[in-house]
Amino acid sequence: MSKAQRPSDEGFDRTQLQGVKNLDLLAAIPTNVEEEAVARGIALGLDAAESINDRRISTFSRGAQPAFAGINTFLKAPYCEDIHDVGNYDVAILGEPFDMGTTYRSGCRFGPQAVRRISALYDSYNLDMAVDLAQELSICDAGDVFVIPSNIEKSFDQMDRAVSYIINEGVFPVMVGGDHSIAYPNIRAIARQTEGNIGVIHFDRHIDIQESDMDERMHTTHFFHATNLPNVPAKNLVQIGIGGWYGSRPGLKVARDRETTVMTMGDIENLGIDKAVDAALEIAWKGVEKVYLSFDIDVVDGGMAPGTGSPEPGGLLPREALRALSRVAQEGICGMEVVEIAPPYDTSDSTAQLGCRAIMDVLGTLVANGHLGSRAAKQG
Numbered sequence: 389m390s391k392a393q394r395p396s397d398e399g400f401d402r403t404q405l406q407g408v409k410n411l412d413l414l415a416a417i418p419t420n421v422e423e424e425a426v427a428r429g430i431a432l433g434l435d436a437a438e439s440i441n442d443r444r445i446s447t448f449s450r451g452a453q454p455a456f457a458g459i460n461t462f463l464k465a466p467y468c469e470d471i472h473d474v475g476n477y478d479v480a481i482l483g484e485p486f487d488m489g490t491t492y493r494s495g496c497r498f499g500p501q502a503v504r505r506i507s508a509l510y511d512s513y514n515l516d517m518a519v520d521l522a523q524e525l526s527i528c529d530a531g532d533v534f535v536i537p538s539n540i541e542k543s544f545d546q547m548d549r550a551v552s553y554i555i556n557e558g559v560f561p562v563m564v565g566g567d568h569s570i571a572y573p574n575i576r577a578i579a580r581q582t583e584g585n586i587g588v589i590h591f592d593r594h595i596d597i598q599e600s601d602m603d604e605r606m607h608t609t610h611f612f613h614a615t616n617l618p619n620v621p622a623k624n625l626v627q628i629g630i631g632g633w634y635g636s637r638p639g640l641k642v643a644r645d646r647e648t649t650v651m652t653m654g655d656i657e658n659l660g661i662d663k664a665v666d667a668a669l670e671i672a673w674k675g676v677e678k679v680y681l682s683f684d685i686d687v688v689d690g691g692m693a694p695g696t697g698s699p700e701p702g703g704l705l706p707r708e709a710l711r712a713l714s715r716v717a718q719e720g721i722c723g724m725e726v727v728e729i730a731p732p733y734d735t736s737d738s739t740a741q742l743g744c745r746a747i748m749d750v751l752g753t754l755v756a757n758g759h760l761g762s763r764a765a766k767q768g
């Protein structure tokens with residue numbers, strides 16, 4: 389097409405693009421936190437060699453850069469080693485490295501470490517939603533729960549106690565599993581400290597609501613026990629992406645009896661991801677005080693999230709999953725978990741990276757919508 393045939397320059401208004409608008413929004417966010425981090429890096433890690441022209445670089449890596457260097461916490465956030473200090477932060481990242489609830493292949497005890505490692509790739513700065521996590525949100529890495537590898541119930545008690553402590557300090561909890569059985573102690577801890585009811589939005593290829601499995605409360609049973617809690621009604625549990633051929637029979641009966649809302653991949657295709665999530669939000673939020681987000685990485689197609697214990701073809705695309713998570717977060721949530729990332733089966737860290745992105749996109753959306761961080765404080 390020659391220039392003469394092209395529509396006039398007035399035909400497309402580039403200023404209407406989200407990308408162009410967000411460039412302006414991002415430019416208005418201050419950068420003092422980053423500047424302080426650079427100064428701290430030099431103070432702790434010495435001035436760089438004389439041949440280095442960029443004097444923001446230190447000799448010993450003591451900050452975000454290089455992404456491949458250093459001792460990793462989640463996003464290189466401060467390690468809250470003394471948990472008594474957790475109340476100083478808006479968000480605590482909590483590893484729950486427990487995988488004795490798996491019923492096929494184990495390995496997700498290494499999930500928290502893999503997510504921390506790949507998280508070092510990322511800056512805090514995001515064009516899609518025009519937020520700067522470092523500047524607008526105080527995040528700490530609370531480290532891991534001391535789980536008891538041979539004992540599911542004792543591990544549940546440990547996780548419940550850890551999450552309770554964080555909630556009690558008024559901090560938003562992000563749990564990184566671990567297998568999906570951790571959902572039960574996580575929800576139990578939050579429910580005990582909540583007066584009203586809690587809704588749950590559950591992304592998964594598996595229904596995870598049978599009473600027991602191999603005579604124990606394995607990673608196929610947590611929503612049975614969670615919805616036995618007096619303020620976690622099954623009618624406010626929405627299960628998105630369920631299907632495939634693995635482990636469903638006893639759980640499907642429970643879901644039917646308790647009237648949870650089950651959406652197959654076919655439902656999502658028919659409705660489209662936005663309408664599907666809007667319906668999920670409507671049901672999960674009906675008559676409740678809070679909504680909890682439970683994200684099983686295996687809801688994403690096994691080809692794109694291979695590093696998991698019970699992969700299933702035909703799930704969401706990563707782009708659909710991230711869009712769905714952001715839409716849930718827009719309405720606000722009381723906590724989230726990302727489970728079933730099993731690094732021994734991962735390739736190119738893609739599954740751990742997607743888990744990391746799930747957390748970052750949710751936190752970014754919560755900040756952008758004034759639910760957490762400095763914009764919440766301003767509104768509140």
Ligand SMILES: [Mn+2]
Nearest residue numbers: 592594684686
């Ligand atoms: Mn699953």
